[in-house]
Amino acid sequence: MPTIEMVTKVWIAPGCIVCDACETTAPSVFEVQHDNETCIIRPAALDMEFTKPLTKDIIQSAEECPVNVIKFDLTPVEVSEAEAAAFASKPSAPSAPAASHGEPTGATAKGSPAKAATPAKPKVMDPAIQALLAATTSRGGHAVLQQGLPEGMKHLPKLSPDQLPPDGRQQKVLEKTKAEATEPTRRDLMLGIGWAATAVAFGAVPLAAFNRFMAPNVLEQEDPKVRCGSIAKYRAMAPGDVNEDFKPVKPSGFWIIREEDRICAVSIICTHLGCIPSWLPNDRKFKCPCHGSGFKPDGRNFEGPAPRPLERFKVYLDGDEVIVDRSRKFLAMGPTDTAVWNDPDASIPA
C-alpha cells in the first residue's frame, strides 16, 4: 500500500492581508471576508476527510500566499494503488465525492470578485456538503446543521473555539479577550464611574422617589386635635343643626352637629368614594355632588350609593372648650347599626 502525505488540518496564522489569492486557488477551503478584513477556513474544511483530497490545492495556496500565513499539517496516509495514481496524475482532482469544490455561495461571491476565474466545477455536489454549506451561509442554519450534517462532522459544531483549528478571525477574538483581561486602565475607571452614576440616576433616584411615594404621610399630618371654642356656642344650636366652621380644616374637616341630647363631630368625607358632601339646610340633609349620596343631619346614609353613615370623631371637653380628636373614629356599619355612637367619647352631652 503506498503512502501519501496529505493535509489533515489547515489554518491561517495572524497577518492575513485579504488578497483573495488563496480563495482563487482553493475556494472550497478558504473564504476571504473583506468586510471583516480576514480570511477564514470554511467550516467544511475543518474536517480532515475534506482537506485530504485537496492537499495539492492547499499546498499551492500556502506557497502563493504573499505573507505566508497559511499553515497546514501533513500526515502520511495509506491509500490504494488506484487512488495513488489518480492523486499523482491530476493536480486537484477529487477522488472522493466529498472533495469537490463547493458552489460559490452568496457570502463568498460578495467577498471575492476574483472567484469568477475559478476552474470549472463539477455540477453534482455531495448532498452532505451542500447541507453544511447551506447551514453555514443561510438563515436558519442550525436547523439544517442538525438535520443534514454528514457522519464524522457531527462533533464539529459542538467543539469549543479553542479546539477548532485557529484562523484569522479566531486570532482576533483571542487578542481582544486578552486585551480585556489585562490591568484596568484609567479609561476603565472613568467608564466604571460613568456607568455607576448612570445606574444611580436611573435606578436609585426613582427607587427613592417610589419609596417616598409609597411611604405614608403620617409625620406630615396636622395635629389631630382641633380646639373648637366654647361649648356654649354649640349648646345654643337647635337640635338637628349643623355647624360648618371646621369644614375647611386640614387634612380632614368635620361638622359639629347638635342632636337631641348630645353634640358630635361628623367627618366631611363621604363613605362612598371620599368626596365632600354639601350641607343643604333647606332639605336638611348632606348631599354628595359626586354620586348623589344623601345623609340625614345626624350622618345616617339614606339615599344614593353610600354604604355607611358619615364617620364620627372623638370629641371631649377641656374645661369649657370643645376638642375634636381626629385620631379616633367611630364607624357605624349601617344606618340602623349605630351603637358605636353611644360611646362616651363620641359625643358631649348637651
Next chain:
Amino acid sequence: MPMNPMRSMLATSEAIAAEHGPLDALKETINHLCAPYYFVPLTTIILMVGLLTYRRWTKPRMALTLLFAFTVFYVGSMLDHAFFLIIKKPDNVPITIMIFSTLFCIWLAFRQAAINDERMTRGLPLIESGADDKVLVWPDLVFTELICLILCTAVLIVWAILLKAPLEPPANPTNIPNPSKAPWYFLGLQELLVYFDPWIAGVLLPGLIIVGLIALPYIDKNPRGNGYYTFSQRPMVITTFMFGFGIMWIVLIVLGTFLRGPNWNLFGPYETWDPHRPAALLNINVAEVFWVVLPEKTGLWKPGVPTQASFGLPVYLIREAPGLFILGGYFFVLPVLLAKSVCKKIYAQIGLIRYAIFWLLMSWMMFVPIKMVLRWLFNLKYFVAITEWFFNI
C-alpha cells in the same frame, strides 16, 4: 358694544319659546322622556330597531336625512338656555364631537355591512374581495399620515386658542363644584358608581371590560366576519357589542353629561339646574325588602331585620341571606340552567371553560342595566350589603 350673535340668537329663541306654547310642551315631553327609566330603554329600543332595519337607514339619502334631522334637533336644542349652558362648557365640547363621530362610525360600518350582506344574498363577491389593501409607504402612506398630523395639530391649536382650558382654582372643601363630574370619557364609569361600591364600579367592572375585550378572540373563534363587514352572519355578536359599547358606554356618557345636575340629581336636558330642587331617594336594600316589607305586606313571617347571630353564622350573613341567594342564583345557577336549555348549542360549541368565561363577562355586563333599572324603579340600593367586608353589591 356689538351684541354677541349667539346671545342675540338665544334672546330671540327665548322670546319665541315664551310666546309659543307648543315648544314648551315639546321640551316638557323630552324632559319627561329623559328620565333614565325611559331614556336608557328608549335608546336601547332605538338601537335594536336600527339593527333590525340596518339595510334601510344606512342608504346614503336616508342616513343623510336622519343626520340632518338629528343636527337640527341638536342645534335647535342649543336655543334652550339650560341645554346651551351644558353644551358651551369647554369640558363638554368633546361630547358633541363624540356623539357625531360615533354616529358616523356606526353608519360607516353598517353601511358596508349592508352592502356586503346584499351582495352575499345575490351571490356577488364582497366589496373587500377585489380591494388591494396594500399602499406604498412612500409616498402614499407617509403623505397621508403627514396631512392627518398637520390637520390634527391645526385643529387642536385652533381649539386651544378659541376655548380656554377649563382649569380651576386649587381644591377647596368649602367650595366644591356641584355637580363634580369626571372627565367626559369617564362619565359612564362615574354613572356606574351611583349604583355600585367603588371597588366594583371603579376596579372590577373596568377590569372586566379590559380583560373581556382581550379574551374575546379566545372565546369567539368563529372566523366569519374576519376581514370584511357583515351583520347578517354575526347578528348576536354585533348586537351584544353594540349594546355594551353603545348603550353601556356612550349612552351613559351622554346621560352623565346632559342629565346629571347639582347634587348628582337627574334633570331633563332643558331643565334648569336648581341645586335646591328636592329629590327624595329613599333607598332600600334587599335585606329590608325581605325582612320588613314583604312580611308586612303578606304577613307570612314576623317582620324585623335579624339582629342575633345564629347557626354559627355572623349576623350580617343571616341578614343578607336573601340577597346572597339571589346573587348566587344569578351568577352560578342561571348559567347552568341556560347551558342546559337556551344556550345548549353555544355550550356544545365552545365547551365548559370558554362558556364559563363567556357567562362571567356576560352576566356582569347584564347585571349593570338590571341594577340600574331596579334602582330607578324601586330605589333598590344593594342586593347584599355587608359593610364589614366592603362587600356591597
